[in-house]
Amino acid sequence: MSSTLEQQVEAHGRTVEIRVNKKPVEVKGPRVTGLEIKQAAIAQGVKIEVDFILSEELPSGETKVIGNGDVVTVTKHSKFTAIADDDNS
């Protein structure tokens, strides 16, 4: 377990397995920030970076952008996508 995940265990309660870019990621929930989700995903081998844009895939098909400081309540059904930000051209 990475130090980042260990810190989350201390700060939160139970482990929740969510999906980030379709890959399973364990976070300490149920309330977790966008930054914590990305840090947990990175620690568990998902190839993203902390400055990626995180979106939550809602059951309705809508998506919601989750900022680093935004707190979301996660369940085992929670799905997130993290993609690189864009550049002006």
Added chain:
Amino acid sequence: MTPEVTQAIEEIRAGFPEADVEVTEEADGGAVVFVSPVDPGPQYQQRETWIGFRITFQYPYSDVYPHFVRPDLTRVDGAALGEGTTPTPFEERPAIQISRRSNKLNPETDTALLKLQKVLTWLRSR
């Protein structure tokens, strides 16, 4: 349209349930899409705009880029729209072009819906 473009449009319809999604198929398998209305953010005098873009037949291996919004989009504070924006017609409509390129495009995770959300998030952050 290619199956991938069709799926992208289905995802956009689901992602913007309150908006009208107008689609024009292109002979090569791509599509031109207009989503209306969307909220560009409180820093603009106009709180509604359409947003248009082309999903090419190469999708998801090509970026969905650029995007276009109403031509009269104006900031409340009177400042220019600034970098990344250019007045340019799109599909015979006067428009403001928003040039946000995905230089780290990942076809497995980058979708037309997420790109649209990223462009709107950027517009609202200006």
